[in-house]
Amino acid sequence: MIRIIIAEDQAIVRQGLAALLSRMEGIRVVGEAANGREAVEACRLHRPDLVLMDVQMPVLNGVEATLQIKKEFPAIQVLILTTFDEDEYLFDALQNGASGYLLKDATPEKIAEAIREVMKGGAFIAPPVAKKVVARLKGGMKSSKGKWKQLSSLTDRELEIIRLIGEGKSNREIAETLFLTQGTVKNYISGILQKLELRDRTQIAIFALRNDLV
Numbered sequence: 001m002i003r004i005i006i007a008e009d010q011a012i013v014r015q016g017l018a019a020l021l022s023r024m025e026g027i028r029v030v031g032e033a034a035n036g037r038e039a040v041e042a043c044r045l046h047r048p049d050l051v052l053m054d055v056q057m058p059v060l061n062g063v064e065a066t067l068q069i070k071k072e073f074p075a076i077q078v079l080i081l082t083t084f085d086e087d088e089y090l091f092d093a094l095q096n097g098a099s100g101y102l103l104k105d106a107t108p109e110k111i112a113e114a115i116r117e118v119m120k121g122g123a124f125i126a127p128p129v130a131k132k133v134v135a136r137l138k139g140g141m142k143s144s145k146g147k148w149k150q151l152s153s154l155t156d157r158e159l160e161i162i163r164l165i166g167e168g169k170s171n172r173e174i175a176e177t178l179f180l181t182q183g184t185v186k187n188y189i190s191g192i193l194q195k196l197e198l199r200d201r202t203q204i205a206i207f208a209l210r211n212d213l214v
Helices: 011-022 034-044 062-072 084-095 109-118 129-139 156-166 173-177 182-196 201-210
Strands: 002-007 027-033 050-054 075-082 100-101
Touching: 002 062, 002 109, 011 027, 011 109, 027 050, 027 173, 034 050, 034 062, 050 062, 050 109, 062 075, 062 084, 075 109, 075 201, 084 100, 084 156, 084 201, 100 109, 100 129, 156 182, 156 201, 173 182
Parallel strands: 002 027, 002 050, 050 075, 075 100
Antiparallel strands: none
């Protein structure tokens, strides 16, 4: 059972999502939040597996709330709910540890699919949103803070794994594609994170996009 919290300041949207997702097999809504601060507090209270996080909320926005949650509870996954006019927040939320982006007009089935994919270790970025992420990364965003390394330090196998992570593949899917064990894939990912000085697989996905590996 995947336990989730929905953080959305519009009550009708939040309650509608909760009602729809509660009907999905294997998903349980354990809490709701009307702003970022409530989302952080709800994580402390309920210790969910995942938070569906709106971006523009009062008191504390979704980008900052994501940062606080990931610092305090690294195992909790965060999926951002976004609209096309919020694209200025895309990169910062991913840098803060979000596992992907969903459009607010996504069907309940698509939201459930994204939740399950993230909980399997993948990353989910809706295709229209991915285009915006790629465009901004290629434009050289200031928030990258010069963290990205050159590709020369990476082996062919590491580049292959980075590409598959950029495509949203889980460790299991990568292992099946490359005929490796999941343990070996995890070891490769640990090495990649160390070489590139990155925090998590979401940042590896960003690296893949920024360097045209997908």
